[in-house]
């Protein structure tokens with residue numbers, strides 16, 4: 001029987017260890033034993049596309065030099081969970097809205113209001129933040145002056161993010177006034193995000209594990225949800241520490257509820273708001 005019609009061979013314990021170690025080393029993502037089938041399915045599907053039938057042979061290809069890195073960038077896209085939606089966690093987005101609103105009211109916004117969406121997937125998160133920030137400036141009758149950096153390890157997700165074209169079901173889930181204001185419907189029923197908002201967001205391919213090598217731009221808001229949960233506890237803490245280095249004085253870090261526990265930093269305090277896990281300078 002030809003390989004493409006065969007069921008994927010089972011990963012041995014040793015092969016599972018080898019692949020999950022590589023994923024953790026390179027992306028921070030820590031797989032549980034229950035995710036063995038997921039890993040096996042994704043890796044074997046890619047092997048099938050390339051005509052490989054042996055996990056170890058394909059592994060050697062992935063770790064081999066520059067070509068290996070190119071193959072890795074295809075494979076990693078299959079191994080990450082990219083699930084996202086517009087205004088996914090409304091209380092967190094509203095927290096950012098209130099934060100900026102208050103700064104504007106107190107005349108405390110000096111220059112550009114800068115946000116980083118870390119692990120932005122296909123762009124719904126940074127664009128939701130953009131719509132929210134626009135609301136704040138408009139409400140205050142001020143010219144919008146903000147920028148959003150949005151980064152992800154998946155090139156495929158970033159390609160979608162940059163085009164700003166989304167399926168009907170995703171766009172129709174958000175409040176109608178956002179859809180009417182920021183999107184136009186294409187002939188195929190999909191929605192295209194308008195240029196003005198798109199231009200506010202700068203998408204970057206970046207691995208958050210390399211945060212220490214990233215330029216140390218200072219930010220008002222670091223928004224990182226549904227990413228740290230895939231990392232080990234010590235790594236979550238290290239990344240939170242690195243986020244602190246990138247905050248403007250008084251800036252905020254907003255993560256997903258319960259994604260980091262037992263993290264303390266001498267300069268940082270948790271903000272007391274229900275349903276939101278956010279931190280600011282003491």
Ligand SMILES: C[S@@+](CC[C@H](N)C(=O)[O-])C[C@H]1O[C@@H](n2cnc3c(N)ncnc32)[C@H](O)[C@@H]1O
Nearest residue numbers: 027080081084119121152153154207208225226
């Ligand atoms: C579940 S999605 C979350 C998207 C969005 N933040 C949200 O909450 O809706 C997780 C995203 O993190 C990205 N990711 C995973 N590991 C990463 C890493 N080491 N560096 C940067 N992005 C990563 C994935 O590609 C994926 O797009």
